[in-house]
Amino acid sequence: MSYEMIAILMFSSMMLMLLTGQRVFGAIGFVGAFAGLMLWGTGGADMPFSAAMKLMKWYPLLTLPMFIFMGYVLSESKIADDLYKMFHVWMGPVRGGLAIGTIGLMVLISAMNGLSVAGMAIGATIALPELLKRGYDKIMVTGVIQAGSSLGILVPPSVVLVLYAMIARQPVGQLWLAGVIPGLMMATMFIIYIYVRCRIQPELGPVLPPEERDVPLAEKLRLLRAGLLPLVIFAVMMVPFVKGYTSLVESSAIGAMAAFVAAVIKGRMTREVFETSVRSTLAISCMFMWIILAALGFGAIFDGLGAVKAIDHLFTEQLGFGPWTILILMQLSFILMGTFLDDTAMLVIVAPLYVPLVGSMGFDLVWYGVLYTITCQIAYMTPPFGYNLFLMRAMAPPEISIRDIYRSIIPFVLVMTFALAMVIIFPQIALWLPNYVYGK
Amino acid sequence: MPRFILSYIRAIDAMNRFIGRFAMYLIFALIGVLLWSSFSKAFFTPSHWTLETAQFVMVAYYVLGGPYSIQLGSNVRMDLFYGGWSVRQRAWFDAFTVLFLLFYLGMLLYGAISSTAYSLGYFGTEPFAFFWDLMITFVTEGASGAAEKMGFMERSPTAWRPYLWPVKTILCIGVFLMLLQSLAEFFRDIGRIREEAL
Numbered sequence: 347m348s349y350e351m352i353a354i355l356m357f358s359s360m361m362l363m364l365l366t367g368q369r370v371f372g373a374i375g376f377v378g379a380f381a382g383l384m385l386w387g388t389g390g391a392d393m394p395f396s397a398a399m400k401l402m403k404w405y406p407l408l409t410l411p412m413f414i415f416m417g418y419v420l421s422e423s424k425i426a427d428d429l430y431k432m433f434h435v436w437m438g439p440v441r442g443g444l445a446i447g448t449i450g451l452m453v454l455i456s457a458m459n460g461l462s463v464a465g466m467a468i469g470a471t472i473a474l475p476e477l478l479k480r481g482y483d484k485i486m487v488t489g490v491i492q493a494g495s496s497l498g499i500l501v502p503p504s505v506v507l508v509l510y511a512m513i514a515r516q517p518v519g520q521l522w523l524a525g526v527i528p529g530l531m532m533a534t535m536f537i538i539y540i541y542v543r544c545r546i547q548p549e550l551g552p553v554l555p556p557e558e559r560d561v562p563l564a565e566k567l568r569l570l571r572a573g574l575l576p577l578v579i580f581a582v583m584m585v586p587f588v589k590g591y592t593s594l595v596e597s598s599a600i601g602a603m604a605a606f607v608a609a610v611i612k613g614r615m616t617r618e619v620f621e622t623s624v625r626s627t628l629a630i631s632c633m634f635m636w637i638i639l640a641a642l643g644f645g646a647i648f649d650g651l652g653a654v655k656a657i658d659h660l661f662t663e664q665l666g667f668g669p670w671t672i673l674i675l676m677q678l679s680f681i682l683m684g685t686f687l688d689d690t691a692m693l694v695i696v697a698p699l700y701v702p703l704v705g706s707m708g709f710d711l712v713w714y715g716v717l718y719t720i721t722c723q724i725a726y727m728t729p730p731f732g733y734n735l736f737l738m739r740a741m742a743p744p745e746i747s748i749r750d751i752y753r754s755i756i757p758f759v760l761v762m763t764f765a766l767a768m769v770i771i772f773p774q775i776a777l778w779l780p781n782y783v784y785g786k
Numbered sequence: 787m788p789r790f791i792l793s794y795i796r797a798i799d800a801m802n803r804f805i806g807r808f809a810m811y812l813i814f815a816l817i818g819v820l821l822w823s824s825f826s827k828a829f830f831t832p833s834h835w836t837l838e839t840a841q842f843v844m845v846a847y848y849v850l851g852g853p854y855s856i857q858l859g860s861n862v863r864m865d866l867f868y869g870g871w872s873v874r875q876r877a878w879f880d881a882f883t884v885l886f887l888l889f890y891l892g893m894l895l896y897g898a899i900s901s902t903a904y905s906l907g908y909f910g911t912e913p914f915a916f917f918w919d920l921m922i923t924f925v926t927e928g929a930s931g932a933a934e935k936m937g938f939m940e941r942s943p944t945a946w947r948p949y950l951w952p953v954k955t956i957l958c959i960g961v962f963l964m965l966l967q968s969l970a971e972f973f974r975d976i977g978r979i980r981e982e983a984l
Contacts, residue, residue, distance in 0.1 A: 363886065366879050367868025369861040372887035379893040388911070394890065395897025398849075398957055402841050408820070411813055411847065592824040595840070599820030625858070628810040628847070632855035633862060635848035640890070 350656040356381050356648065357699075371636040378644030390647070397642035401635070405595060406508055406518050409460075411631040412598035413503050417459030418623035419605045423614035426468045428572035429454060434476065435569055439559050442544030442551030444480060445490045446537050448473045452494030453501065453533050454576040458605065460505035462726070463737065465495030470741035483550040484746055486543070489754035492734055493536055493762070496723040501529035502584070503598065506693065506719055509638070513645075513697040514711045518594055519587070520780040521715045528716055528776050532765045539761055579604045588783060645698040658703050669707040676700050677766070680721045681728060692722070713769075716776040720766045727755045727762075787982055791973050798970040799857065802963055806854020812847045816840060834945045842953045849960030853967035877978035884972045891968060895961045902954040907937025 356377055363373035375394060382390030401407065420426060433447030440446065448469060455465045469491035477487045499506040502522035511518040544551040553559070583601035586592040592600065609615040661667050667675070683692055697718070704714045726734040738751050769775050823836035855861065868876065903913035910916065916935075924932040941947045977983075 363883070364864045365867060366883050367863045367871070367876070368880065368883035369856075369863055369887060371861065372883065372890055375890035375894070376886035379890050383893070391893060392897045392900060394894045395901055395957075398845075398894070398898070399901075402845050402953070405837065405841070408816070408840055408844055411816065411844070412820075415813055415817075586824070591828065596820050596824035596827075599817045600824060602817055603821060624810055624813060627813055628806070628851045629855045629858045629860035632848050632851045633860050636852060636855075636861070 349651045353648065353651050353656060371640040374637065374644050375640030378640065378647050382647045393646055394643040397639055397646060400642055401639050404512055406511060408595045409508055409598040410505060410634055411627060412602040413460035413505055414630050415623065415627040416602045416605045417461055417464035418626050419609050420458055421464040421467045422619045422623045423609040425575065425609060425612060425614060426455060427472060429576065430472050432569045432572045435561050435566055438554035441548055441553055442540045443553065444477050444482060445487060445540045445551055448490050449494045449533055449536050452497055456498040456501035457580045458576050459498060460503045462495045462498035462734065465498045466491065466734065466737055467741060469495050470738065475743060480554065481552050485750050485754045486550050488738065488742065488746055488751055489758045490540065492727055492738055492755055493758035496726060496734065497529055497533060499722065500525045500719050502526060504719065506722060507715055509693050510697065510715045510718060514701045514715065516711050516715060520712050520784060523780040523783055524712050524716050524776040525719065526779055528720065528765065528769050531775060532762065535761050535765055536758065539757060575608055579608065648698060658706055672707065673709065677717065677721050681725045710773065710777065712780060713773045713776050716769055717766065720762065720769065724759055724762050724766070727759055787977055795970045795973055798966050802853035802967050803857060805963065806851050809847055809851035812843055816843050816847065819843060838942060838944060838946055838948055845953055846956050849957055852960060853963045856967050856971065873978060877975040881972060881975040881979060884968055884975065887968050888965065891961055891965045895958065895965060898954065898958045898961050902951060902958055905940035905951040905954050907939055
């Protein structure tokens with residue numbers, strides 16, 4: 347059998363295995379281990395385990411449990427309540443202001459944790475009921491929370507970019523910095539969209555009633571202090587790292603500690619919060635680590651076949667596609683897969699295949715990391731099987747139906763696609779900041 | 787369900803839960819090591835042991851916590867079809883697919899054991915024979931006799947040069963616990979198919 351055939355066979359059998367709904371790491375690990383055994387006998391038998399050693403030596407992976415822990419502490423301890431209140435009071439008098447404030451809230455939460463789940467949980471439980479009570483349109487509000495929370499994986503610290511960095515062998519620091527401006531740009535676009543929409547259709551986002559708007563200035567200023575907390579946590583974590591005093595991993599530990607201390611000082615670290623955040627951190631970290639472990643084993647065998655070269659050859663020589671066509675096709679296939687695959691699974695399955703290809707076509711891999719992340723964000727939100735859609739369904743109040751959720755994301759997906767196109771056309775949006783900081 | 791299978795499920799669940807709850811708190815050990823690392827970097831000479839200690843703790847964290855995470859049901863599945871099935875349909879599929887998982891874990895365990903043997907200075911191809919031999923010698927001739935059986939101990943190629951056998955032993959134990967837990971899941975699925983209360 348030719349190596350291309352084996353590669354295709356491995357890939358398709360893995361897809362088939364995944365469809366049975368078994369644990370993702372078991373499916374990937376099995377196909378890898380089995381192929382290794384068949385191809386190289388006893389030499390291949392050790393390959394799944396060598397992945398464990400590779401995993402151990404990959405230093406930036408230590409940030410993973412740190413950021414997960416941080417995210418859980420922040421969302422479980424409800425520190426974000428005060429943050430929401432701040433935006434509520436300050437933005438309330440503007441048309442659609444609460445929705446705009448929610449985007450701001452999401453940006454701050456994104457700057458404190460690396461997954462979109464925390465933002466989603468905070469948005470759906472704190473912001474959503476408040477906005478509905480104030481007469482905001484439920485479809486728009488649902489879209490706002492989904493779009494806003496998806497920023498969590500683009501704005502640093504981002505877990506998705508850490509994983510991407512491992513697979514693409516790119517520095518995490520540069521990738522994170524590359525995510526900053528596109529993330530803020532996207533948030534700004536959301537805000538502009540909400541503002542314009544509410545100008546045209548004021549009934550979508552009414553201003554707060556006068557009695558609620560009438561907050562004394564002293565109180566307003568006091569609430570502003572709540573906004574300091576995320577800034578302090580972010581600064582404590584990022585400044586020593588960017589200045590080069592601490593490594594990325596050490597910074598993430600400082601951030602985790604800072605979030606924990608903040609929760610304790612605010613008196614929110616109850617027994618229950620402690621138990622939930624520590625246990626969930628273990629559960630999610632284990633899920634990630636075992637998938638990565640299995641995927642590294644799979645990837646090693648896949649690489650050993652020279653599968654990437656074969657696929658590269660297939661696209662460029664036999665089908666005669668130019669690099670840009672291939673790039674756009676890749677993004678489309680990501681969106682397609684993201685509608686029914688979990689983010690990590692998608693990354694570890696597809697990235698080993700695509701990333702070397704992107705590199706060999708001469709594209710910048712840091713830039714591609716940002717493209718990849720934005721595409722992921724879009725993919726999670728697109729029906730029928732977007733990952734975020736289900737999370738939203740699980741967390742939102744019952745009056746929001748799955749149809750509302752589907753309809754809510756359309757304008758935001760358009761905005762995000764526009765942002766994606768901007769980053770593709772003007773790579774400087776992503777690359778300016780890392781180049782500036784690292785002095786390239 | 788035979789009685790011994792029921793008690794097997796209960797015993798494994800209890801044991802892995804205990805071990806997993808221990809591993810859960812390793813996150814604080816990890817934070818501690820990393821904070822000390824940045825602290826020592828800022829105020830004294832940087833410690834050279836922190837990086838690898840953190841990595842070892844991390845391995846223990848996810849490999850010993852793995853079985854507990856299965857109990858918590860946190861492992862993602864692709865729920866394109868799975869999400870719409872009934873409990874029994876799921877159990878039918880799971881009862882088969884868990885065999886793939888067991889195969890993978892078996893391979894992982896084999897790799898872990900032979901790598902541990904290597905880290906104790908055995909370079910041959912039969913790690914099980916080596917461990918058997920080592921155990922016999924330990925029983926008959928004591929610790930010093932067993933020590934002679936071992937060859938050059940593998941060390942990490944860094945300034946600290948820690949031995950690698952402890953972390954590899956942890957990996958062996960963790961993967962083995964994972965196997966035991968998956969087997970328990972298999973029995974549980976059989977129970978669901980037969981609609982028996984476990």
